[in-house]
Amino acid sequence: MIEIVAVSTGLSEDSTTTRLAQRMLASTEGAFAARGAEVTTTHINVRTLAKALVDLTVSGFPARELEEAFAAVKRASAVITVAPVYKAAPAGIHTLFWQLIDDASLAGTPVLLGGTGGTPRHSLAAESTLRPMIAYLKGYALPTSVFAATDDWGGGEQAGLDRRITQATDELAELALALNPAAVGTQQDTVAEAASGARLTGTSATGAPQAEGSAVEASATDSDAYARDIPYAGPAEESGRSAITPRGLGDRAREERGRDEFDPASVTPFSALLGG
Structure with missing residues (x-):
């Protein structure tokens, strides 16, 4: 059984970050299913853990919901992480989640990076900030990442967002199954x-x-x-x-x-x- 965990930081009820994470999660689930693997999915919105993250930072004692989120990441076969980008950097609350998790929680885990922003100028924010952080946590960050700017949500073939998501999630499924061959x-x-x-x-x-x-x-x-x-x-x-x-x-x-x-x-x- 393959468990896919998506960690995103949607800062509003209907944020583009949440929507991108959901589309990437659905595409990954389909990629595994097409290869004959049974999957379960978990979607963690870091926004709901904001207070628990700050409390852990200043007190050193994690809340139960935060411990459950960390445990889900630790047992995952594949992880998707999607962050909103402000002023050329991922939102601080998103990086705080990865800064507070145990150092070896992502050891050997394939990780697909994603991000959202107003313009394509922010597209390298995940590369410069999240990729080194995932490497420090011993995760396998895929070479292909997915970034969605405002114009990408217009739909149609011009944007190509679905095509980029499919390419990246196919790579995630192949690497995860190579590391977990018994899943098929x-x-x-x-x-x-x-x-x-x-x-x-x-x-x-x-x-x-x-x-x-x-x-x-x-x-x-x-x-x-x-x-x-x-x-x-x-x-x-x-x-x-x-x-x-x-x-x-x-x-x-x-x-x-x-x-x-x-x-x-x-x-x-x-x-x-x-x-x-």
Whole structure:
């Protein structure tokens, strides 16, 4: 089961930020469904957590609703984050949410960035502010982001907003499934057959069929550290199947999310740092 969590900051009842997040969430759900994965979705509006975020900042004690929001992000298979942009920067309350969440909460999680603003001049705000923040939290920020200016809401092919959303959410679904192959039964069955020594027929990097006993067949054994039967998460059609996704990468990422960075057992003694 794939859980998608959208974190947006709609500062009004009918904000464009909320609408963009909802459209991105619906498109992502469809992208997963088209690939045979069952999904659940959660939409967090940071506006409703404003008081709890400020209280946590000054008191150090999180409210229950804020803890529940942080927990939803931590268990998510894919995250969408959409912020309104003012004066060339995302709204402070949106960045505050990510500044207060646990450092490893996004470890190994694909994250799709989105933003809204009055003009396209603000389109790089997510790149300059949110992308480094997601990287610090150990998340995988997708190279494609979605920005919607006022003119994009006019509809029609000229704006191209739906096309950009579809491209970005397809990339999000492919990367999330590469990290969580068991979410789709066919991929899980293929890996199980490979482990039991069953013969496989696949496709090459150019999409051409591979005969039984080929390199693709041999690469799907337990002795190989890479899962070549998992589709590449990139947009190029000619990529076909790839060897870039190490087996167990998603599992290791989930373990990282649960690791306490301040656990004495995981901290290098100061004397060891000095070489003593």
